[in-house]
Amino acid sequence: MEPGHNSQPKESAAADAPPGQEALVVFTPSGKRGRFAPGTPVLSAARALGVDLDSVCGGRGICSKCQITPAYGDFAKHGVHVAQDALSEWNAVEQRYHDKRGLAPGRRLGCQARIMRDVVIDVPAESQLHRQVVRKSADARVVVMDPATRLFYVEVAEPDMHEPSGDLERLGNALASQWQIGQIEAGPAVLRKLQPALRKGGWGVSVAVYADHRSGPARILDIWPGLHEGGLYGLAIDLGSTTIAAHLTDLTDGRVIAAGGIMNPQIRFGEDLMSRVSYAMMNPGGDAEMTAAVRLALNDLARSVSAEAGIDPALIMEAVVVCNPVMHHLFLGIDPVELGQAPFALATSSAQALPARETGLDSLNPEARLYMLPCIAGHVGADAAAVALAQAPQESDDLVLIVDVGTNAEILLGNRERVLACSSPTGPAFEGAQISSGQRAAPGAIERVEIDPQTKEPRFKVIGCDLWSNEPGFDQATAQTGITGICGSGIIEAVAEMRMNGILDAAGLIGNAEQTGTARCQPEGRTQAYLIHDGTARGGPRITVTQNDIRAIQLAKAALYAGARLLMDTLGTERVDRVVLAGAFGAHISPKHAMVLGMIPDCRLENVTSAGNAAGTGARLALCNAGMRAGIEEQVRRIHKVETAIEPRFQEHFVNASAIPHATDPFPELARVLTLPAVSHNTGGGGGSGARRRRPR
């Protein structure tokens, strides 16, 4: 017998059939095959062969998870002719189920239909327990559903005064014999429900069993009388410094049934992470205030996504949280003060697996479990680990650079041989902060910019409108939102376009109207600004890119580039094969403009891709597949950490990288795609260190 085989086939009629008359069974799509005595239930045969056929009720004809489709006719490939009576006749249990819920034409219940003759049986995708969650993005990982929390229906022996034993112990015996689940445990909250559920369910109950990738007993998280049909859910939470995103996920099939996002309420204690660390240092109890604020927000978010999906939040059995190290500590209730100063020591870097209520998440099931991915280093958090999980650089044949752009950029570089990680303090400029007309990515924000090479006139798109600003109907289409500012992707395109069109020189200096040939360059104090849009006539703002904006973007991109370059130095390479832009922001960056700006090293443009919110994807993967938790924990141990704060070469790269593009990197690919003007407006002063030439090394 194979390991997947349980005791149920023994109950079948199989034992009655004479040997030698066994029927051949071929399962598709797996191709697994075997011979079974006539009368063997399809579910039993599937289990004996290790075919992935789901069942929650253990073959009692009540859960309908084991639906299969018999195929009739000749199957040359398998050498089988399937007669119409290859399976036993449609039975009363199937009829009852069909009357109640409906079975699609051709479908049978695998636990009821018995094999009578040679047969080919198809297991449809929705009947596969470990079905794949197919994701849209081409480079995304395929995930097989294998969640830590699963639902089992069991029939439990009634108590016997002659052989006294507890109800929990008999439930444990039932789970062991019917589902091959080893030792179990249950907390007081479940023990309280146990006896009424068993009696109300006539000794048939559904239990949510949690068994993660660690050793130890399986834990009963909840129990329901009879077959629980309300589903089990998990919450994947991407806890960012600025925004918090949650994906409510069906733990049986991995579907996202609702998603929601809110601002991180800690913003009132400080816009960026270091100002929150300072708040904790300067205000006794400040860390506890911030902890309470973020926990409150997460509970609200859990309730709101549950309401959106129309489910009871008590059906959320697990949460996976990914975040940067400061958020990690504040969420767990740890003062983040050590993260604000060298040597940037984390209280703990290991993955956390604990009861969710211990972190104040009390809106979920009372027994819900929380998993936090491991942190990689003091500045490289569980969010970076989640990106690594989603992007799997350790499985890449070519050398991939993964950049998650935010207030801190997390950077991973590697391939099958080795993976390196660092973080770089880019600051909030890429998110539209510290930019004169900057704003968050929201309706009304300019997100795309093009400058005409001849006229030097800009055109742009705003979030919420598909038209360019010079297309008919644009004014009407944006009348509602207005044109309110410029967001991160907009400022990157604006600066890159200014550089491509000679408005900006390599040192980052904006030329005046005379130098650039456009009246849109206008003096602002002692420097120049480029006017993108003047909305004052309609009561809107005047949106310009100022010299200070250029400097902020130069600092941010130099930090990002220096981090990537430091990893390349450590690995001893001058080129990367692929660049992946991760993060919600990364999804909106134009690769060409990012390269013109010098945010990323030179790379074939078609090899620069966006991975969307890779950290959030990593959280979902860890939610849907417990084995992936073990995988990323092991992988994080192997990642080589590089601390930018103490690395002299980081400073060197940073200084050399403020030119646009930067001064230390040859750009053959960029040169192939476009040619940058060699203009220089440098009229003495203002060029700054960015103007330095490449230093010998």
Next chain:
Amino acid sequence: MEPGHNSQPKESAAADAPPGQEALVVFTPSGKRGRFAPGTPVLSAARALGVDLDSVCGGRGICSKCQITPAYGDFAKHGVHVAQDALSEWNAVEQRYHDKRGLAPGRRLGCQARIMRDVVIDVPAESQLHRQVVRKSADARVVVMDPATRLFYVEVAEPDMHEPSGDLERLGNALASQWQIGQIEAGPAVLRKLQPALRKGGWGVSVAVYADHRSGPARILDIWPGLHEGGLYGLAIDLGSTTIAAHLTDLTDGRVIAAGGIMNPQIRFGEDLMSRVSYAMMNPGGDAEMTAAVRLALNDLARSVSAEAGIDPALIMEAVVVCNPVMHHLFLGIDPVELGQAPFALATSSAQALPARETGLDSLNPEARLYMLPCIAGHVGADAAAVALAQAPQESDDLVLIVDVGTNAEILLGNRERVLACSSPTGPAFEGAQISSGQRAAPGAIERVEIDPQTKEPRFKVIGCDLWSNEPGFDQATAQTGITGICGSGIIEAVAEMRMNGILDAAGLIGNAEQTGTARCQPEGRTQAYLIHDGTARGGPRITVTQNDIRAIQLAKAALYAGARLLMDTLGTERVDRVVLAGAFGAHISPKHAMVLGMIPDCRLENVTSAGNAAGTGARLALCNAGMRAGIEEQVRRIHKVETAIEPRFQEHFVNASAIPHATDPFPELARVLTLPAVSHNTGGGGGSGARRRRPR
């Protein structure tokens, strides 16, 4: 190297010494011996040999747990002559410790003193880690200290930006290398304290580590900067239906540093267990009310014993709770309704090991752990398991009957071959309830009674006074408390003395004044009562033993006897070798009177002993030695459970056992000690079924 050996000897001078000049070291009292290079610290040698020498600081000369006494002179038994310079000279670390705290004459610190020549070294009892807890009672088990929670001092590596790792992970490495502790985990409450403690302690911290008999990572329960000298404590709780007793125990040496008891506040919901089950059945939320009441009481008790001992209750790291099944469920928050009706199914019979705060015990350390012994059956609880742990019938060569008398009596019978258990519903009569003049055992209660064979006059003792009532000074000595009633042990002696002196016949009928020859027999309604004390002249009560009292005692003792007899039948024996009376009440019962009454089967009187509060002792054993938890869990699985409620022979024994003594048991031993009068006052009616003769079987 032996398993007990750790890395420290490598640091010693041992490696420098040429081989062949190694010194012989003999440790007493263990007799373990070995040869070591001169310069080896005594602690290292002890560890290499597996000698039980304590150390909390790991040999850093700060905890002083490793004190030893070198012996000088000739030791014929060991063939050693020990010179005065057999150990290295008294060093600065020892001098510093001596100046600060004082070392007894002759004592050295084992981590500082180095072996230079052949030497005999005595390890005093207080330096043994696994020292025995010696108990007074002759038949008590000797327990070796091996608590689940222990204190360790460790020096943790400082963080290194080049090799980023969390503080917890470096603490784990230190515990592994310095104390051979495997994987660890810590909850948010400890993570919050971790970083400040490490920095305040200069990277030296004390940690309380919990590792019980189950698999899984060791858990850090608390952390202190530097060497924690406040101690670690545990609370052994005997949660009775009527009273709750707690013993605050030092987890390093097993000493009870404070004890306290309070009434179980659930009494207001019902005097006995079944009335509490009824309360839960009749009142929605009634079980939750009772749960809240008992948890509140336990928290109060924990605080009051801590205050008595002068310790912070946050130093209580563990609690062990023993109780009957109904209290077990009510304490865990489980509705006990199933325990009130056949088949008396427990929600869980397994031992419970969980965070104490999950059961509402929030007065202890926030991370404190709770252990509850397993229940044996629906009527035989964790208290009976604790009695089994304390009395270890499975290790007895002779056949022992252990009776824990309370509202329910738990009865164990067995020896090395087999152990049986049952419970018997004795009712509260033995505790003074349902007795006309009955009361709890408290000052003023009559606890001893003697009747003069000639005059039939009684004399008695009351709790709180050492004088008999006919001795001079008794009235003055009892003026304060008064004489308020008769407690359980008093009523047993009174009834037995009445029987021995012809006031009561075998059927349990009280004779009248004429039949008995004493005017103390006075009519009360249609039956007689025997007057023990008339306090009405001084405003006190009139204390009598009425015919109804006799009937209540007859029912109780018949139930008790029937349970014991049922176990004897099941084992196929007519005799037991020993009887142990357990329980707070058991300690006060006179074996002779218990036997006259027929509470227990015939047995040599000197083999009837009291074990005091054996359930409480069992709780303390489980607290002091985690291995004993595994032992009793295994033992409980092996105990054969007998359910009295469904056993026809129980009813039969019960009916036959109401005679005094009973009608089914030959009493050769009792006959040897005393002769009962063959009186019968039976004047038609009143004798009841108790008068039945022994039935053929």
